[in-house]
Amino acid sequence: MAVKRTGLGKGLDSLIPDNKPAAKAKKLEETPGQEYVMLNVNKIEPNRDQPRKYFNEDSIIELTESIKQNGVIFPIMVNRKDDYYQIVAGERRWRASKAAGLKEIPAVIKELSDLETLQYAIIENIQREDLNPIEEARAYKQLIEEHDLKQDEVAERLSKSRTTITNAMRLLKLDERVQQMIIDDMLTTGHARALLALDDGEQQYILANRIFDEKLSVRDIEKIVKELKNPKKVKEKKKEVNALVYQDLEVKMQEVLGTKVKVASKGKGKGKIEIEYYSEEELEHMFDMIVSLRRGE
Template sequence: MNEIPIGAIRPNPGQPRKQFHEKALAELSNSLKRHGMIQPIVVRPREGFYEIVAGERRYQAAKQAGFSRVPVLIIEANETRVMELALIENIQRADLSAIEEAMAYAEMLKEFNVTQAELANRVGKSRSHITNSLRLLQLPVDVQQAVMEERLSMGHARALLALKNPLKIERMAERVMRENWTVRRLEQELREKKQARPVTVKPTELDFIEEALRDRIGATVRIKTTKQAGKLEIDFIDEDDLNRILELLLPEEHE
């Protein structure tokens, strides 16, 4: 472990965490003043400076506390490893909002050409968790921002996805925040709206099948019937998600 001037350190532009809450940062800053920095900031050498790999909250808090030098652990790491370590640290500390976590997953999938299964293995999450997290990026930008600012929870966000129409999602999100609804209250409202639609009520057996399929494959499933025929619809995010669903439905074909 080394100690270097804080001015020689720069944040990682690819840091998954986009926002730092001022109150929590102030509390950490006060703690550093009283007890010092016990855990070093992880950095990697760059031309003329050191770039943060993990520990940006400690770096920001140390600046607030007026530290001139800070303890660091210097490592060699490529871009993939830097993003991986930053993401894992934030997830382990529960520092990321649901949207920030989803954005980080999307960036890793795009930049480093890994599959959802490979990414899940790297960050210690299930593939269904990665898939469900990425679905949050289908929300309108304003709603994503509300989740990042903790005006809406991840539970609210997942429930809102059922509306599908962006304008309806935005309007419902505004009502949730205005009236301070719990997730349960939102889900109740969505159920009531669904029941109020002038559509043919599906038999209980089809409802059961639809729910069982949804739980099995981790995707939105709809069964539609008419007097003559029927239709099964399954939503997927991208080709990788489609392959995941096909592996579950047709395991013999993917062995």
């Protein structure tokens, strides 16, 4: 296999040590860089634990056309297995190379543990901003659960803050349908974090659809969530408004009848009106007024 070198820089290599040479290949150039070899594309397979699960078909088509014109500029990274090579970083380039009809692809060969392989893949995708928020969160969770790491250790290995790891993983508490909406770019992470205040998955999903349909802002969502979590306060506010309306009616009726009037609500639009009188003559006077009002006089 022909061996070449390319100026990839330290980047990912500086974060995970190269355990030992994976291929005895002759160097063609002595310039500083990363050694790579040309591998048969059919001897390479994707990593089933690759954190990136969704590939934009349009971008793959664009990359395929670019590779047809210019070739593969940056080698992919693979892990040596028994009888094949497993992709660590660069699955998109490998897919596009196959679509472009290439028989071989430049690759940097590593010998990594499962933990190092996953770590490499996460770092590469994060650096390229290829992971959506849910893929990133699931990758952190995978590191913690499958490799018995703590959040602090994940943060240190990936050069992230612990807060970043924690906030990312909180998105996995959302209803799965809402998570899919984030993956499909129908919701922003800001909207998603506002929905986390709701414990009920159905409420999350209903409100998520309102966000998409009504183009609601994050502030709108925070307000709606607050009302959903504190329905009593909303009812109390409505009672206060109704009380003011009743008070206004009492004043107006007192002005017409010339005596004290009290309006009492029983709810559901029902209630009673109390009119005070202080003599039989006053009662007869109010009666005549009511009758005349009814007759329209």
